[in-house]
Ligand SMILES: CN1c2c(nc(N)[nH]c2=O)NC[C@@H]1CNc1ccc(C(=O)N[C@@H](CCC(=O)N[C@@H](CCC(=O)N[C@@H](CCC(=O)O)C(=O)O)C(=O)O)C(=O)O)cc1
């Protein structure tokens with residue numbers, strides 16, 4: 086078996102440096118491009134990636150890290166786990182990802198504690214696992230034709246089955262992985278990477294036994310490539326000795342979030358993730374080299390802590406960033422250079438397998454790995470003492486005051502905030518940035534859009550209106566642009582799901598709110614209608630979760646700083662006469678630590694930050710919150726602790742599985758009745774069915790009727806048709822109450 090290369094990355098961005106894949110996908114979905122056009126763009130992105138990684142001097146090139154939509158969906162296809170109902174669709178892959186007119190898509194949820202979403206495999210009694218190795222095989226061949234030998238990357242069997250809640254199918258799935266190993270060996274592949282991030286969370290003895298079974302069995306497979314099991318997103322903990330006891334040759338550990346393994350791994354290669362794949366800060370060579378030197382293994386390889394999927398491509402594509410900040414940043418390209426430089430520094434004399442020379446390796450590294458710069462921020466403000474919901478009375482009193490003021494019908498209908506972001510609006514924002522459209526003209530267009538959205542909602546008969554968020558490029562970036570302490574990027578796109586990307590802001594200094602951010606638009610929208618219009622804010626946890634955050638302060642201190650800025654905005658909205666204020670916290674679940682031991686502490690401070698942001702509101706002001714994920718079961722007590730008067734939550738996309746869990750909620754609740762992630766328009770009958778399911782578990786006087794999430798990714802055509810059906814269903818049931 087050839088030795089594992091001395092430098093590698095666990096994966097790379099794949100949307101394209103200029104979001105080429107996004108555009109190609111959306112053209113294909115809209116019928117403006119053929120499948121061949123789409124495939125050509127995919128091939129160009131893969132080729133560019135391999136060439137670039139090789140040019141940067143990286144030795145171990147991964148393949149099969151490209152995906153047309155999602156790597157978990159790719160793994161389901163690899164294993165033949167395509168539910169029968171999708172098999173006859175024009176394009177079964179995208180039918181599973183996005184749905185069709187006839188078929189709802191598969192569930193989608195967050196990939197561990199990231200803002201990336203994967204498609205949840207559906208495995209049932211009818212699932213027959215059957216290997217289809219076409220994708221990894223063709224990527225190996227494609228790279229080879231370009232002159233590159235690669236290491237295919239596949240989601241590992243244990244993580245795949247845990248994500249699908251189907252660990253009982255291990256035996257069948259392992260047969261497919263054995264066959265895959267044999268196919269790859271026949272192709273001359275030297276190493277395969279099996280991603281097992283699930284091993285950094287707490288695992289039961291049965292789950293650890295499954296890890297042992299899986300890797301003993303795969304290790305015993307006849308002709309096979311070297312097995313590299315990659316764990317990431319935290320400390321591997323109790324799964325590490327289990328893996329070490331199996332025949333796998335290489336184990337990946339995250340040395341950014343986890344410590345240096347406390348055990349000797351003499352017969353193994355440790356693929357040491359010392360360059361973070363989760364932040365944008367340059368790596369401290371001293372810290373990285375010390376970590377490498379501490380690993381006690383047969384051989385050590387330098388790597389990233391996880392795939393670089395979660396960071397943008399290239400700092401060089403950011404001409405407008407402050408040079409002093411830019412100095413401190415590393416995106417994917419720079420991180421690859423860091424990996425290479427660290428590997429050359431740690432293992433100066435050889436390419437053949439290596440134990441770092443000595444812990445005192447001098448950090449005489451290539452310029453790309455300059456010593457980390459101390460954060461150039463002003464001294465932090467003192468951490469404010471957490472406050473309870475001071476100022477706000479008990480829910481019953483608040484509810485009475487609000488009912489009196491708002492006079493809403495039973496089963497009130499509303500939306501989550503955003504309306505479609507049109508091409509014209511996006512182009513107008515780009516024109517302002519380019520200096521070809523004046524801010525005044527832009528603001529007039531935003532006002533015109535707000536008026537259109539208000540009239541549309543009035544026409545549809547919605548009860549609580551929104552202004553539609555047309556002035557926002559993104560619910561986090563927009564606030565970052567108006568707060569001190571943040572920088573935003575021009576091209577720092579990171580994939581969130583499918584073709585959808587965000588540019589996570591860079592939170593590098595102390596946070597402050599120099600002036601009101603949303604009040605002008607909220608007040609304008611309210612001036613157009615007699616119906617209540619919700620003021621719309623993003624909560625402190627979410628603003629921080631969806632940014633790249635300074636690492637010199639505890640996260641909670643940073644979130645409290647943001648909470649104070651949100652609190653000021655709440656107060657200004659109230660003063661402007663806004664009667665309902667929604668403070669979204671869709672990332673509350675996402676930041677939940679993967680290990681149980683750290684969860685209670687997190688939830689306690691996260692809830693306290695929300696209450697700090699909202700508790701200045703009077704009892705007459707109705708506070709809404711919104712969370713868009715279905716696996717909220719673990720944090721229901723925390724959601725309750727937010728003490729919002731109304732909570733809207735994803736439910737439609739996940740078939741109402743949240744309903745049983747939320748029945749204990751004592752305040753207003755709107756489980757979504759319209760899956761906005763799919764272009765599909767739900768019928769009124771479907772919406773009615775979901776509403777009936779809600780009414781079966783919750784008292785009608787507390788039920789709200791709303792979509793799963795905001796409508797910004799949909800078209801007006803889809804939204805008008807869908808919301809008409811939502812309103813019709815609500816009226817039907819309201820009349821029957
Ligand atoms: C609600 N969700 C969000 C998450 N994270 C966020 N940060 N924001 C969210 O809303 N996580 C969970 C969920 C689901 N995730 C997403 C993520 C991304 C989107 C989305 O719709 N993204 C848009 C891009 C949004 C944006 O920044 N728009 C800018 C720039 C638009 C643009 O592409 N401009 C063009 C030029 C203009 C033109 O001529 O068209 C360019 O730069 O080339 C803006 O509007 O100004 C996406 O399309 O990916 C949704 C949910």
Ligand SMILES: N[C@@H](CCS)C(=O)O
Nearest residue numbers: 501502503669671795
């Ligand atoms: N208010 C936001 C929440 C998304 S999670 C929206 O409607 O897009």
Ligand SMILES: [Zn+2]
Nearest residue numbers: 671713794795
């Ligand atoms: Zn949402």
